[in-house]
Amino acid sequence: MRTKRLSLLAVSALLVVIAAALVTIFIVGRQTNGRGEAGMWELANPGEVSASSTSVDILVTRLECASGVTGEILKPTVSYENDRIVIRADVARTPSAAANCQGNNQVPATVTLKEPIGQRALVDFQCVDGEAVNYPVCDPLEKWTP
Known part of the structure:
Protein backbone atom coordinates (compact mmCIF):
# COMPACT_ATOMS: atom_id res chain seq x y z
CA MET A 1 0.00 0.00 0.00
CA GLY A 34 11.01 36.82 -33.77
CA ARG A 35 7.58 38.35 -33.40
CA GLY A 36 5.79 39.30 -30.26
CA GLU A 37 2.84 41.61 -29.95
CA ALA A 38 2.63 45.03 -31.56
CA GLY A 39 4.58 47.84 -29.99
CA MET A 40 4.70 51.42 -31.26
CA TRP A 41 7.63 53.72 -30.72
CA GLU A 42 8.57 57.36 -30.66
CA LEU A 43 11.98 58.97 -30.46
CA ALA A 44 13.14 59.61 -26.92
CA ASN A 45 15.27 62.59 -27.96
CA PRO A 46 14.40 63.73 -31.50
CA GLY A 47 16.80 66.67 -31.28
CA GLU A 48 19.74 64.30 -30.82
CA VAL A 49 19.06 62.41 -34.08
CA SER A 50 21.03 63.45 -37.16
CA ALA A 51 21.92 62.10 -40.59
CA SER A 52 25.13 60.68 -39.11
CA SER A 53 23.37 58.82 -36.25
CA THR A 54 24.04 55.09 -36.07
CA SER A 55 21.72 54.49 -33.12
CA VAL A 56 18.47 55.96 -31.88
CA ASP A 57 16.88 55.93 -28.45
CA ILE A 58 13.18 55.11 -28.60
CA LEU A 59 10.26 54.79 -26.20
CA VAL A 60 8.10 51.76 -26.91
CA THR A 61 4.45 51.33 -25.91
CA ARG A 62 2.40 48.14 -26.22
CA LEU A 63 -0.38 48.80 -28.72
CA GLU A 64 -3.04 46.54 -27.19
CA CYS A 65 -4.74 47.04 -23.86
CA ALA A 66 -2.59 45.68 -21.03
CA SER A 67 -3.67 47.53 -17.88
CA GLY A 68 -0.92 50.09 -18.25
CA VAL A 69 1.98 47.67 -18.72
CA THR A 70 4.04 47.54 -21.92
CA GLY A 71 6.37 44.85 -20.62
CA GLU A 72 9.54 43.47 -22.18
CA ILE A 73 10.73 44.89 -25.49
CA LEU A 74 11.93 42.26 -27.95
CA LYS A 75 15.00 43.01 -30.08
CA PRO A 76 13.87 45.63 -32.62
CA THR A 77 14.19 44.77 -36.30
CA VAL A 78 15.29 47.31 -38.87
CA SER A 79 14.60 47.44 -42.62
CA TYR A 80 16.76 49.73 -44.73
CA GLU A 81 15.14 51.26 -47.80
CA ASN A 82 16.32 53.97 -50.20
CA ASP A 83 14.20 56.73 -48.67
CA ARG A 84 13.40 55.43 -45.20
CA ILE A 85 14.45 53.19 -42.33
CA VAL A 86 11.59 51.16 -40.87
CA ILE A 87 11.95 50.09 -37.23
CA ARG A 88 9.76 47.37 -35.74
CA ALA A 89 9.67 47.22 -31.93
CA ASP A 90 7.57 44.27 -30.80
CA VAL A 91 6.88 43.50 -27.16
CA ALA A 92 6.81 40.13 -25.41
CA ARG A 93 3.48 38.36 -25.40
CA THR A 94 1.43 38.43 -22.23
CA PRO A 95 -0.84 35.72 -20.92
CA SER A 96 -4.29 36.22 -22.35
CA ALA A 97 -6.26 37.83 -19.57
CA ALA A 98 -8.74 40.63 -19.27
CA ALA A 99 -7.05 44.03 -19.30
CA ASN A 100 -8.27 47.60 -19.19
CA CYS A 101 -7.29 50.26 -21.71
CA GLN A 102 -5.83 52.99 -19.56
CA GLY A 103 -2.81 53.43 -21.86
CA ASN A 104 0.46 51.58 -21.39
CA ASN A 105 3.76 52.88 -20.07
CA GLN A 106 6.70 53.77 -22.32
CA VAL A 107 9.77 51.54 -22.12
CA PRO A 108 13.12 52.88 -23.34
CA ALA A 109 15.19 50.94 -25.87
CA THR A 110 18.17 51.72 -28.07
CA VAL A 111 18.18 50.66 -31.72
CA THR A 112 21.63 50.19 -33.20
CA LEU A 113 21.75 50.77 -36.94
CA LYS A 114 24.11 49.02 -39.37
CA GLU A 115 24.71 52.29 -41.18
CA PRO A 116 24.09 56.02 -40.61
CA ILE A 117 20.55 57.30 -41.18
CA GLY A 118 21.69 59.56 -44.00
CA GLN A 119 18.91 61.27 -45.95
CA ARG A 120 16.24 58.74 -44.97
CA ALA A 121 13.19 59.16 -42.77
CA LEU A 122 12.63 57.03 -39.66
CA VAL A 123 9.30 55.20 -39.71
CA ASP A 124 7.48 52.88 -37.29
CA PHE A 125 6.64 49.51 -38.86
CA GLN A 126 3.21 49.56 -37.20
CA CYS A 127 2.33 52.62 -39.31
CA VAL A 128 3.50 51.02 -42.57
CA ASP A 129 2.42 47.36 -42.48
CA GLY A 130 1.31 46.84 -38.90
CA GLU A 131 -1.73 47.13 -36.73
CA ALA A 132 -1.73 50.94 -36.51
CA VAL A 133 -1.78 51.84 -40.22
CA ASN A 134 -4.95 53.93 -39.91
CA TYR A 135 -4.34 55.29 -36.40
CA PRO A 136 -4.05 59.08 -35.99
CA VAL A 137 -0.65 58.61 -34.31
CA CYS A 138 0.68 57.54 -37.73
CA ASP A 139 -0.02 60.96 -39.24
CA PRO A 140 2.52 62.09 -40.18
CA LEU A 141 4.06 58.74 -41.09
CA GLU A 142 7.65 59.83 -40.45
CA LYS A 143 8.96 59.93 -36.88
CA TRP A 144 12.02 61.86 -38.06
CA THR A 145 13.12 63.35 -41.37
CA PRO A 146 16.51 64.80 -42.37
Missing part, protein backbone atom coordinates in the same frame (compact mmCIF):
# COMPACT_ATOMS: atom_id res chain seq x y z
CA ARG A 2 2.77 2.42 0.93
CA THR A 3 4.67 1.58 -2.27
CA LYS A 4 1.56 2.21 -4.34
CA ARG A 5 1.06 5.61 -2.65
CA LEU A 6 4.71 6.60 -3.26
CA SER A 7 4.41 5.48 -6.87
CA LEU A 8 1.26 7.56 -7.35
CA LEU A 9 2.97 10.55 -5.72
CA ALA A 10 6.01 10.16 -7.99
CA VAL A 11 3.83 9.99 -11.11
CA SER A 12 1.88 13.07 -9.99
CA ALA A 13 5.10 15.01 -9.38
CA LEU A 14 6.43 13.97 -12.77
CA LEU A 15 3.24 15.16 -14.47
CA VAL A 16 3.51 18.55 -12.73
CA VAL A 17 7.13 18.91 -13.87
CA ILE A 18 6.21 17.98 -17.45
CA ALA A 19 3.29 20.43 -17.46
CA ALA A 20 5.52 23.22 -16.13
CA ALA A 21 8.14 22.47 -18.77
CA LEU A 22 5.55 22.56 -21.55
CA VAL A 23 4.15 25.89 -20.34
CA THR A 24 7.68 27.34 -20.17
CA ILE A 25 8.53 26.10 -23.65
CA PHE A 26 5.26 27.49 -24.99
CA ILE A 27 5.71 30.93 -23.42
CA VAL A 28 9.41 31.28 -24.24
CA GLY A 29 8.83 29.95 -27.74
CA ARG A 30 6.14 32.55 -28.33
CA GLN A 31 8.36 35.36 -27.09
CA THR A 32 11.49 34.42 -29.01
CA ASN A 33 10.01 33.45 -32.36
Whole structure:
Protein backbone atom coordinates (compact mmCIF):
# COMPACT_ATOMS: atom_id res chain seq x y z
CA MET A 1 0.00 0.00 0.00
CA ARG A 2 2.77 2.42 0.93
CA THR A 3 4.67 1.58 -2.27
CA LYS A 4 1.56 2.21 -4.34
CA ARG A 5 1.06 5.61 -2.65
CA LEU A 6 4.71 6.60 -3.26
CA SER A 7 4.41 5.48 -6.87
CA LEU A 8 1.26 7.56 -7.35
CA LEU A 9 2.97 10.55 -5.72
CA ALA A 10 6.01 10.16 -7.99
CA VAL A 11 3.83 9.99 -11.11
CA SER A 12 1.88 13.07 -9.99
CA ALA A 13 5.10 15.01 -9.38
CA LEU A 14 6.43 13.97 -12.77
CA LEU A 15 3.24 15.16 -14.47
CA VAL A 16 3.51 18.55 -12.73
CA VAL A 17 7.13 18.91 -13.87
CA ILE A 18 6.21 17.98 -17.45
CA ALA A 19 3.29 20.43 -17.46
CA ALA A 20 5.52 23.22 -16.13
CA ALA A 21 8.14 22.47 -18.77
CA LEU A 22 5.55 22.56 -21.55
CA VAL A 23 4.15 25.89 -20.34
CA THR A 24 7.68 27.34 -20.17
CA ILE A 25 8.53 26.10 -23.65
CA PHE A 26 5.26 27.49 -24.99
CA ILE A 27 5.71 30.93 -23.42
CA VAL A 28 9.41 31.28 -24.24
CA GLY A 29 8.83 29.95 -27.74
CA ARG A 30 6.14 32.55 -28.33
CA GLN A 31 8.36 35.36 -27.09
CA THR A 32 11.49 34.42 -29.01
CA ASN A 33 10.01 33.45 -32.36
CA GLY A 34 11.01 36.82 -33.77
CA ARG A 35 7.58 38.35 -33.40
CA GLY A 36 5.79 39.30 -30.26
CA GLU A 37 2.84 41.61 -29.95
CA ALA A 38 2.63 45.03 -31.56
CA GLY A 39 4.58 47.84 -29.99
CA MET A 40 4.70 51.42 -31.26
CA TRP A 41 7.63 53.72 -30.72
CA GLU A 42 8.57 57.36 -30.66
CA LEU A 43 11.98 58.97 -30.46
CA ALA A 44 13.14 59.61 -26.92
CA ASN A 45 15.27 62.59 -27.96
CA PRO A 46 14.40 63.73 -31.50
CA GLY A 47 16.80 66.67 -31.28
CA GLU A 48 19.74 64.30 -30.82
CA VAL A 49 19.06 62.41 -34.08
CA SER A 50 21.03 63.45 -37.16
CA ALA A 51 21.92 62.10 -40.59
CA SER A 52 25.13 60.68 -39.11
CA SER A 53 23.37 58.82 -36.25
CA THR A 54 24.04 55.09 -36.07
CA SER A 55 21.72 54.49 -33.12
CA VAL A 56 18.47 55.96 -31.88
CA ASP A 57 16.88 55.93 -28.45
CA ILE A 58 13.18 55.11 -28.60
CA LEU A 59 10.26 54.79 -26.20
CA VAL A 60 8.10 51.76 -26.91
CA THR A 61 4.45 51.33 -25.91
CA ARG A 62 2.40 48.14 -26.22
CA LEU A 63 -0.38 48.80 -28.72
CA GLU A 64 -3.04 46.54 -27.19
CA CYS A 65 -4.74 47.04 -23.86
CA ALA A 66 -2.59 45.68 -21.03
CA SER A 67 -3.67 47.53 -17.88
CA GLY A 68 -0.92 50.09 -18.25
CA VAL A 69 1.98 47.67 -18.72
CA THR A 70 4.04 47.54 -21.92
CA GLY A 71 6.37 44.85 -20.62
CA GLU A 72 9.54 43.47 -22.18
CA ILE A 73 10.73 44.89 -25.49
CA LEU A 74 11.93 42.26 -27.95
CA LYS A 75 15.00 43.01 -30.08
CA PRO A 76 13.87 45.63 -32.62
CA THR A 77 14.19 44.77 -36.30
CA VAL A 78 15.29 47.31 -38.87
CA SER A 79 14.60 47.44 -42.62
CA TYR A 80 16.76 49.73 -44.73
CA GLU A 81 15.14 51.26 -47.80
CA ASN A 82 16.32 53.97 -50.20
CA ASP A 83 14.20 56.73 -48.67
CA ARG A 84 13.40 55.43 -45.20
CA ILE A 85 14.45 53.19 -42.33
CA VAL A 86 11.59 51.16 -40.87
CA ILE A 87 11.95 50.09 -37.23
CA ARG A 88 9.76 47.37 -35.74
CA ALA A 89 9.67 47.22 -31.93
CA ASP A 90 7.57 44.27 -30.80
CA VAL A 91 6.88 43.50 -27.16
CA ALA A 92 6.81 40.13 -25.41
CA ARG A 93 3.48 38.36 -25.40
CA THR A 94 1.43 38.43 -22.23
CA PRO A 95 -0.84 35.72 -20.92
CA SER A 96 -4.29 36.22 -22.35
CA ALA A 97 -6.26 37.83 -19.57
CA ALA A 98 -8.74 40.63 -19.27
CA ALA A 99 -7.05 44.03 -19.30
CA ASN A 100 -8.27 47.60 -19.19
CA CYS A 101 -7.29 50.26 -21.71
CA GLN A 102 -5.83 52.99 -19.56
CA GLY A 103 -2.81 53.43 -21.86
CA ASN A 104 0.46 51.58 -21.39
CA ASN A 105 3.76 52.88 -20.07
CA GLN A 106 6.70 53.77 -22.32
CA VAL A 107 9.77 51.54 -22.12
CA PRO A 108 13.12 52.88 -23.34
CA ALA A 109 15.19 50.94 -25.87
CA THR A 110 18.17 51.72 -28.07
CA VAL A 111 18.18 50.66 -31.72
CA THR A 112 21.63 50.19 -33.20
CA LEU A 113 21.75 50.77 -36.94
CA LYS A 114 24.11 49.02 -39.37
CA GLU A 115 24.71 52.29 -41.18
CA PRO A 116 24.09 56.02 -40.61
CA ILE A 117 20.55 57.30 -41.18
CA GLY A 118 21.69 59.56 -44.00
CA GLN A 119 18.91 61.27 -45.95
CA ARG A 120 16.24 58.74 -44.97
CA ALA A 121 13.19 59.16 -42.77
CA LEU A 122 12.63 57.03 -39.66
CA VAL A 123 9.30 55.20 -39.71
CA ASP A 124 7.48 52.88 -37.29
CA PHE A 125 6.64 49.51 -38.86
CA GLN A 126 3.21 49.56 -37.20
CA CYS A 127 2.33 52.62 -39.31
CA VAL A 128 3.50 51.02 -42.57
CA ASP A 129 2.42 47.36 -42.48
CA GLY A 130 1.31 46.84 -38.90
CA GLU A 131 -1.73 47.13 -36.73
CA ALA A 132 -1.73 50.94 -36.51
CA VAL A 133 -1.78 51.84 -40.22
CA ASN A 134 -4.95 53.93 -39.91
CA TYR A 135 -4.34 55.29 -36.40
CA PRO A 136 -4.05 59.08 -35.99
CA VAL A 137 -0.65 58.61 -34.31
CA CYS A 138 0.68 57.54 -37.73
CA ASP A 139 -0.02 60.96 -39.24
CA PRO A 140 2.52 62.09 -40.18
CA LEU A 141 4.06 58.74 -41.09
CA GLU A 142 7.65 59.83 -40.45
CA LYS A 143 8.96 59.93 -36.88
CA TRP A 144 12.02 61.86 -38.06
CA THR A 145 13.12 63.35 -41.37
CA PRO A 146 16.51 64.80 -42.37
